[in-house]
Amino acid sequence: MGFSQTKDPRGVTVVEVDGQLIVGNRQELKDLVQAATDRGERRLLIDFSRTGYIDSSGLGALVSISKRIREAGGELRLSGLNDDLRSLFELTKLDTLFAITETPEQALTSF
Amino acid sequence: MTSPLRLCVRRTSASEGRGSATLVTLRLPSDVGCIEEAVELVTRHCLAGHQATRTTQFRLRVVLSEALTNAIVRGNGEDRSKWVDVRAELVPESIRVSVTDEGPGFDPDAVPEPLQPDQLDEATGRGLYLIRKLVDTVQFNERGNSICMILRRR
Numbered sequence: 001m002g003f004s005q006t007k008d009p010r011g012v013t014v015v016e017v018d019g020q021l022i023v024g025n026r027q028e029l030k031d032l033v034q035a036a037t038d039r040g041e042r043r044l045l046i047d048f049s050r051t052g053y054i055d056s057s058g059l060g061a062l063v064s065i066s067k068r069i070r071e072a073g074g075e076l077r078l079s080g081l082n083d084d085l086r087s088l089f090e091l092t093k094l095d096t097l098f099a100i101t102e103t104p105e106q107a108l109t110s111f
Numbered sequence: 112m113t114s115p116l117r118l119c120v121r122r123t124s125a126s127e128g129r130g131s132a133t134l135v136t137l138r139l140p141s142d143v144g145c146i147e148e149a150v151e152l153v154t155r156h157c158l159a160g161h162q163a164t165r166t167t168q169f170r171l172r173v174v175l176s177e178a179l180t181n182a183i184v185r186g187n188g189e190d191r192s193k194w195v196d197v198r199a200e201l202v203p204e205s206i207r208v209s210v211t212d213e214g215p216g217f218d219p220d221a222v223p224e225p226l227q228p229d230q231l232d233e234a235t236g237r238g239l240y241l242i243r244k245l246v247d248t249v250q251f252n253e254r255g256n257s258i259c260m261i262l263r264r265r
Contacts, residue, residue: 096231
C-alpha cells in the first residue's frame with residue numbers, strides 16, 4: 001500500500017494510489033505532489049485503478065492538491081475510480097470540481 | 112507512525128426486548144493509524160453470518176471510518192491518552208453502531224453544508240455529510256460526543 005510515481009513519455013507525472021487514501025496517509029500524497037510542483041511539474045495524473053477506499057480526509061487532500069496545482073498554473077486529472085469511489089465524488093459534488101476519466105490512458109491523452 | 116494496536120472484540124448475545132441481538136464492542140486509542148484495522152475488524156463482525164450486499168459493506172466501511180476519524184481527530188484531538196469506544200448492536204434487519212469519544216462534544220447542526228458553493232473548495236467538512244447520506248438514521252447524544260448510526264441491511 002502506498003504511492004508510486006512515474007513520468008509518462010509525454011511528460012505527465014503519474015501518481016498511482018495503491019490501497020487507500022485516508023487520514024493516515026493523505027499528507028504523504030500532498031508532500032509528494034508538493035515536491036513535484038516544486039520541481040516544476042505542471043501536468044499531474046492521480047490514478048486510482050488500484051485504490052479500494054478514499055475517506056473524506058483523502059477527498060479533502062485532493063481538493064488541496066487541486067488548488068495548489070491550479071495556483072501553479074498546472075493541470076490535474078483523476079482516473080480509475082471504481083463505482084463505489086465514484087459515488088463518493090458524486091455525493092460530495094466533487095465530480096464537478098475534478099477532471100475525471102475512466103482510465104489513465106484517457107486522462108493522458110486529454111492533457 | 113502507528114502505535115501498537117490494542118484492540119479487543121467481545122461478542123455476546125443479548126436480549127433487549129425485541130429478540131436476540133449480538134453486541135460487538137471495541138475500544139481503540141486515539142491514533143489515526145488504528146482506524147483501518149478497527150474498520151476491518153468491526154465490519155467483519157457486523158457482517159458475519161449475514162448475506163451483505165456490496166452496498167451495505169461499502170456504506171458500513173465508509174461511515175465507520177468517518178465516525179472514527181471524527182472521534183479521534185476532532186473529538187479527542189489525537190490525544191493518545193483518550194479512548195474511542197465502538198458499540199455495534201446487530202439484528203437481522205439492521206446494524207446499529209455507536210462511536211463515542213472523550214471530547215467535549217459538538218453541535219452537529221452547526222456543521223456547514225459541504226455542497227454550498229463557498230464550501231465545495233474546502234479541504235474539510237465532508238465526513239458527517241457522508242455519514243448522513245449513507246445511513247438510514249443518525250442520532251447524537253446531548254453532549255455531542257457520541258454518534259449512533261443505523262444502517263438497514265440491503
